[in-house]
Amino acid sequence: MPRKKQPLRLATFNINGIRSRLPHLLQWLERERPDIACLQELKARHEAFPRAEIEAAGYGALWQGQVSWNGVAILARDSEPVESRRRLPGEREDEQARYLEAAVHGIMVACLYLPNGNPQPGPKFDYKLRWMDRLLRHARSLVASEHPVAMVGDYNVVPTDFDIYNPRSWRKDALLQPESRERYAALLAQGWTDSLRTLFPDEQVFTFWDYFRDHWPRNAGLRIDHLLLNPVLAKRLKAAGVDRWVRGLPKASDHAPTWVELAR
DNA sequence: ATGCCAGGCACAGCCTGA
Numbered sequence: 571m572p573r574k575k576q577p578l579r580l581a582t583f584n585i586n587g588i589r590s591r592l593p594h595l596l597q598w599l600e601r602e603r604p605d606i607a608c609l610q611e612l613k614a615r616h617e618a619f620p621r622a623e624i625e626a627a628g629y630g631a632l633w634q635g636q637v638s639w640n641g642v643a644i645l646a647r648d649s650e651p652v653e654s655r656r657r658l659p660g661e662r663e664d665e666q667a668r669y670l671e672a673a674v675h676g677i678m679v680a681c682l683y684l685p686n687g688n689p690q691p692g693p694k695f696d697y698k699l700r701w702m703d704r705l706l707r708h709a710r711s712l713v714a715s716e717h718p719v720a721m722v723g724d725y726n727v728v729p730t731d732f733d734i735y736n737p738r739s740w741r742k743d744a745l746l747q748p749e750s751r752e753r754y755a756a757l758l759a760q761g762w763t764d765s766l767r768t769l770f771p772d773e774q775v776f777t778f779w780d781y782f783r784d785h786w787p788r789n790a791g792l793r794i795d796h797l798l799l800n801p802v803l804a805k806r807l808k809a810a811g812v813d814r815w816v817r818g819l820p821k822a823s824d825h826a827p828t829w830v831e832l833a834r
Numbered sequence: 835a836t837g838c839c840a841g842g843c844a845c846a847g848c849c850t851g852a
Contacts, residue, residue: 614842638843780839
């Protein structure tokens with residue numbers, strides 16, 4: 571008897587240090603078994619990526635490391651991601667490891683770690699806005715693709731005041747600035763579907779809880795990890811969620827894995 | 835207005851994150 575095909579699970583997780591968080595990563599991969607996992611903030615140079623352990627868990631991997639900061643990876647269960655690009659076009663001198671794009675399980679997946687931008691105003695905020703402008707240009711070609719495309723990662727943008735427990739103390743933060751929000755809205759206006767917001771239109775969903783000020787025990791969260799789907803892929807969106815249990819582990823990352831399920 | 839926590843590196847106090 572033909573068994574109904576399991577949906578494809580695509581997840582994004584700002585792991586905040588892949589070496590110190592490796593036990594969490596392996597535990598999460600084993601329990602949730604995402605087909606594709608995009609990681610940000612590896613905080614490890616290329617050679618320090620724990621390739622053997624990830625392979626032993628049944629995942630192929632593509633990654634871009636950098637000393638101390640940034641770093642992104644795409645993991646694929648029982649498969650090897652096929653690299654498409656490892657830089658966001660448009661700024662040759664940009665050395666920060668924040669973008670990786672690959673074909674995985676029949677989908678083009680962009681894994682991104684958008685600059686935080688604090689403090690603002692200042693050069694870091696300028697860099698964030700430039701980076702978002704570059705993303706907007708590149709995304710315009712991806713959204714129109716006849717192939718399924720997902721752009722997922724830590725966007726470092728709280729899209730609206732509904733996406734934060736309380737915006738009051740964050741008003742001056744780069745994550746809430748109108749310039750950041752306008753650019754995120756411009757992405758959606760290109761035709762991208764914000765998966766979590768689409769499936770939970772009236773519910774607050776958080777993906778990040780600051781280490782400071784008891785944010786996790788108080789559920790004082792922010793929604794900054796996003797999974798954007800182009801129209802071809804959005805038709806296949808079936809479910810979405812946040813693996814909050816990972817945030818509750820001892821010595822957790824300040825982000826929780828966030829995922830979508832897509833029809834095969 | 836600032837520090838609050840946490841990881842990484844120069845392994846000792848910085849810098850960065852969000």
